[in-house]
Amino acid sequence: MRFIFVHGTGVRRERFDKLAPMVASGLTARFPGSELVPCYWGDVYGADLSAGGASIPGVDGTRGVAAAGPLDHEIAEWLLLLTDPLCELRVLAKVAGGGDDGLQMPGVRAAGEEIADRVAKLQGDLPPGELALLLQATGIAGSYPAAVGTVAGSSEFAGACDMASDALAVRELAAAAARAVVAQALSVAGDEALCTGDERDRLVDLVGAQLGGTGRFPGGRVAAVLGGLALRLTTQPVLDHWRAPLTTGSVPALGDILRYQTRGRPLRDYLETVIKESAEPTVVIGHSLGGIALVDLYALAAIDRRPLPEARLLVTVGSQAPFLHELGALTGLPPTAGLPPGFPRWLNVFDRKDLLAYRAEPVFPGDPRVIDHEVSSRQPFPLSHSAYWKLDAVYDRIAEEIEAPR
Template identity: 35%
Template structure:
């Protein structure tokens, strides 16, 4: 009787995703391992299923339908700052892509300073002039450090050179926002902490103006940069609005919803998995379980439970893209507590834990559980794709199949 690999899918997966992964597993092990491959598609019947109407009932009315979203309505300035917090140099990147300014010859004249040098000198002036108190509760030292960092960035000079005038109003405001964003990023630690400029748009605007005021008087020569930045922010804002709706439908329901459901009412899912394992064992089949993402958490929980008939008949546990190790560190696993002695036989072993450093939802297990120094192996798959695609890329990597074949339990 051939061994059986029992696949337990993760959060958000429904019939089409389950079928695709099962097909990938069958193809991946073809001619490599003489096993049967079975799975439990728990998502459609036991997972979260919420329709559009249910989500629209809880959304603010202006965000309920994508075609009702307007850029001002959801705040393109908020969208711009969201992007600046990811990349404070965003506007300067845009400015540096402008065709070269026509003032290069003027810069060579006696007494005329090149725009890139002039801008660097003006940012140095910000370093020297800035002082407390500043609007929004930001410390002058944070602005000083941000300006010093910006002076070392080549984009500062290239943006000024492309503009051709260091006193261009759009450019100076972009530089001020880059300094303010960099300073505020330094305060983004524990949620809810930090200066009011992180949370109050008017305070943030006042901070930027206070930085602009440290520059010489600017020349209002059009909104060439701001118009482009505004257009970008409007696009981001509209995309955000659509994402909020579709994200709730495709992410929270069923994605995050499955996790919340399992944490509160997961016994039905675990019971279905247990019945399947027992049924396979009663057919004299050796069972290896493979749990992806939330499926891996389920299997770590299930195989660590005390069970009256004794340990479940599983030869090996394989988790892939699993959060079980970090949930243990959060003291959030269902069957093992962080500050209590681990019950005998927990965590379940042998355990092969497969991760990808590009998958931000995968973690290492071999060092997670005190006292469990043997029987847990971490193996890295290098998909070379970015998150979130990396979280589902395992089943397309030759190294994933090679490792499971190599570590399959001996007869």
């Protein structure tokens, strides 16, 4: 029995030299005397950074035009707000009140109640004027009313109102509430929002004005608690520090896929050469991107009526080929096309916890050549993407399909 094993995205020589013997052991245990042809392509056909990563901002250690300046503080604070729009209100609800002793005279309203009333009045239809126009222009008019309701009904806002006990605290509360409303609207809108920093600040000012305050309140207690934390997490020097290793570290995995999608023919030609080295019916096994390349190769060969030695079985493991075809992005098949005559029997192995693994049967409904088989490594992603080769269930299912009558 002849097996060909094609590795997946991101694999390089050191890892492949550990992986191939593992696959060989699993197969030879079920087919004694079989031959595994390891098909390594990472060095020649995989991606690398030809200019050493020169395109990555910060990789050379140079500081950006706004590095570690006031803009960093502002971006850091808004990153926290977009992640957790109520975070400033939560801090205000926890810190001590203002200058009085917290006792209220009978018939005198607590200072924060005025802000609560004004926030409640923001609910409903958009007010006419500049605020409504700006909400429309920034793409958040649809999320703004619900954002007001979220802030008004939150325990964080109620707690902050309870703690506001003097004029200074009320101003800070109005500013935090306005920022929370705008941050909530932007966060819900997500990619639908088209908003610059200047527009965001103007929105905060307009909402703050309706609350009787201002959208910007420098030097307050919230800034003292959150400002330093935000800056440590999100300043440009920190982003630059992580961007280079994250980008270069992702090159083998992501870069291999991008390179194959653009210039995949040399890899397919190489695989075809390896397959043609023997006329014996062969079991071809492809992991991840290796599976994509094999599906492309056999589909194109069948469509072009180009002779390839018979594949006894095509096995894809943790592969994205079905997903790419559903997108209309699979090189070997036109969008929505079925598998051509002459395409081999296809066993597609996937693990639900593997975010790079997809089902094939629903994409090719009614085609008896396509068989999905689900396994579970009981590992989260990304460990689940590599754990297949230590699962007996994978090799057992391959053996079962090989031995099944055709």
